[in-house]
Amino acid sequence: MTILVTGGAGYIGSHCSLTFLEAGHDIVVLDNLENSSTESLARVGALAGRSVTFEKADVRDTDRVERILRTYNCTAVIHFAGLKVMGDSLNHPLAYYDTNVAGSLSLLSAMSRSGIREIIFSSTAAVYGEPRQLPVPEAHPRQPENPYGRSKLIVEEIIRDLCQSDSSWRAGILRYFNPVGAHASGLIGENPLTPTNNLMPLLSAVAGGRAEKLKVFGNDYDTPDGTGVRDYIHVVDLVEGHLRAYEALFGLEHSDNCFAVNLGTGTGYSVLQMVKAFERASNKQIPYEIVGRRLGDVAACYADTVAAEQTLGWKARFGLEDMCADTWNWVCKNPRGYGGHKNAS
Ligand SMILES: NC(=O)c1ccc[n+]([C@@H]2O[C@H](COP(=O)([O-])OP(=O)(O)OC[C@H]3O[C@@H](n4cnc5c(N)ncnc54)[C@H](O)[C@@H]3O)[C@@H](O)[C@H]2O)c1
Numbered sequence: 001m002t003i004l005v006t007g008g009a010g011y012i013g014s015h016c017s018l019t020f021l022e023a024g025h026d027i028v029v030l031d032n033l034e035n036s037s038t039e040s041l042a043r044v045g046a047l048a049g050r051s052v053t054f055e056k057a058d059v060r061d062t063d064r065v066e067r068i069l070r071t072y073n074c075t076a077v078i079h080f081a082g083l084k085v086m087g088d089s090l091n092h093p094l095a096y097y098d099t100n101v102a103g104s105l106s107l108l109s110a111m112s113r114s115g116i117r118e119i120i121f122s123s124t125a126a127v128y129g130e131p132r133q134l135p136v137p138e139a140h141p142r143q144p145e146n147p148y149g150r151s152k153l154i155v156e157e158i159i160r161d162l163c164q165s166d167s168s169w170r171a172g173i174l175r176y177f178n179p180v181g182a183h184a185s186g187l188i189g190e191n192p193l194t195p196t197n198n199l200m201p202l203l204s205a206v207a208g209g210r211a212e213k214l215k216v217f218g219n220d221y222d223t224p225d226g227t228g229v230r231d232y233i234h235v236v237d238l239v240e241g242h243l244r245a246y247e248a249l250f251g252l253e254h255s256d257n258c259f260a261v262n263l264g265t266g267t268g269y270s271v272l273q274m275v276k277a278f279e280r281a282s283n284k285q286i287p288y289e290i291v292g293r294r295l296g297d298v299a300a301c302y303a304d305t306v307a308a309e310q311t312l313g314w315k316a317r318f319g320l321e322d323m324c325a326d327t328w329n330w331v332c333k334n335p336r337g338y339g340g341h342k343n344a345s
Pocket residue numbers: 006007008009010011012013030031032033034035036057058059060079080081082083084099103122123124125176177178179
């Protein structure tokens with residue numbers, strides 16, 4: 001029962017690999033190292049007490065993926081490999097459709113050819129677009145507003161069609177809200193040197209003196225303090241959700257062989273609340289200035305978590321303090337990220 005983890009050297013994939021190894025599963029990681037290095041897997045191996053089997057490969061190489069699936073007798077796939085920067089997807093839509101859509105199609109074809117029918121797929125709250133209702137339930141209309149969100153929605157639909165066409169397929173689609181934080185050891189986390197527009201890495205960059213101040217994108221939203229509200233979820237909670245999803249796949253009835261659930265905490269925090277929380281965790285002042293709204297941002301977005309609780313028996317455990325403290329611990333211990341990563345210096 002070996003599980004193929006695509007994108008397993010990356011931020012979420014490395015945490016997931018550790019969680020699955022610790023739960024006693026055998027895994028093989030496939031990654032093209034486009035946004036990662038094998039150092040993350042060396043550290044996962046050290047934490048788990050056993051080495052991680054790794055194949056450097058591209059998910060778009062269907063024949064190679066099929067060979068890997070067969071070589072390791074894989075029975076299921078957790079699919080993280082992809083591009084993830086919403087803003088970037090507006091400038092490079094073809095790259096996003098190629099990696100996220102064509103890459104997933106290639107993987108699903110390789111699975112189909114080798115008779116593997118179980119997949120957990122990394123989707124995103126970005127498939128909902130502007131929330132019309134809060135908290136956002138899974139049945140909320142899916143109207144993504146950028147190529148990144150659309151690429152994920154297209155793959156969701158492909159997976160649904162597969163499950164409908166053949167009841168032996170089983171799929172768990174997981175819509176992440178805002179993953180943050182790092183493993184408590186401080187050994188694995190999100191590479192601090194990767195260019196990013198996300199709030200948490202920018203907070204740590206300012207606290208660590210790598211950036212002068214934070215730009216707060218708008219304080220005129222219809223939220224308690226006027227700044228944007230999001231559902232930040234600790235990456236360790238998020239990957240626990242994958243373990244529960246993997247277990248839930250076995251309990252699925254053939255008539256109901258595909259589920260889509262939100263992975264969030266259900267609680268929203270504003271940008272200014274995040275600034276304060278990070279100041280407490282780091283014991284540093286975080287200077288900020290209010291600037292105009294960022295194109296494409298919504299006022300507030302947080303998850304309805306009822307389906308995750310019912311379908312997976314899963315609920316996030318970590319609070320904002322842990323998310324900030326674990327991020328800060330990771331960044332302080334690894335100010336230059338992993339060795340070998342193209343953005344490491
Ligand atoms: N981090 C977030 O905020 C977030 C939110 C919602 C959804 N997601 C999704 O979760 C998944 C993992 O995100 P992450 O934050 O760990 O990103 P990441 O960039 O750290 O990890 C993605 C991994 O995929 C690999 N990869 C990229 N293209 C590949 C290809 N063609 N073939 C093989 N490997 C390839 C990269 O090298 C990297 O190791 C992504 O699919 C992303 O879209 C992330």
